[in-house]
Amino acid sequence: MLRLCLIFILFITLGACNKKEPVVITPQNLREVLTAYGKENPEDEVLIETSFGNITLKLYPETPLHRANFVKLIKDGYYEDADFYRIVAEFMIQGGDLNKKPGYRIPAEFNPNYIHKRGALSMARVDENNPDKESSGAEFFIVHGERYMREDVEMAARNQGLTLTPEQVDTYVSIGGYISLDKQYTTFGEVTSGMDVVDKIATVKVYNEDKPLKKIPFKISVVTR
DSSP states (O other), X not given: OXXXXXXXXXXXXXXXXXXXXXXXXXXXXXXXXXXXXXXXXXXXXXXXXXXXXXXEEEEOTTSHHHHHHHHHHHHTTTTTTOEEEEEETTTEEEEEOTTOOOSOOBOOOOOTTOOOBTTEEEEOOOOTTOTTOOBXXXXXXXXXXXXXXXXXXXXXXXXXXXXXXXXXXXXXXXXXXXXXXXXXXXXXXXXXXXXXXXXXXXXXXXXXXXXXXXXXXXXXXXXXX
């Protein structure tokens, strides 16, 4: 009996020793850690479950730091108590955990191929003391958006110094989005199913302009194949 107890204790001890602790990201090691993590964790699909239904998103490989960071936060359990805490119809729904601060920002990864169309997944950021437009370490949003007249898209593109393809112009006209966010915030993914759920969340009752009357918690997970 004593031998069995010793074996059990040894098994538990070895298990605890072999358990990997999440790597802490700092501004100094961010690129190195996220680059390595991205290679070891190539997942590019995320599921958000809410009481309104589910939202599936794909993550872009062309924004590797944002993709790796998002996957790492999810796997590390960062969003366990997160919710959609800022809601603005025809603009976006923003989620995260305001009680947590990751302690770092992500370098901007603007890509001309990806615009803030309806359903775009992007990272929030602070405006003050942020000349390089670095992203928040954890706060994200999904664009709800609105449709544009073609001439309004073309005017906004000129004013913002954007070079949009004809297809991108058509996207803003046909399905909508929020063009003023382009080259200001990093788009790193998009909704592939569940846009109707985004619509439902975006139109809930709010107070103080953008705070939902009822908390909208969500569960988020990385989809593995």
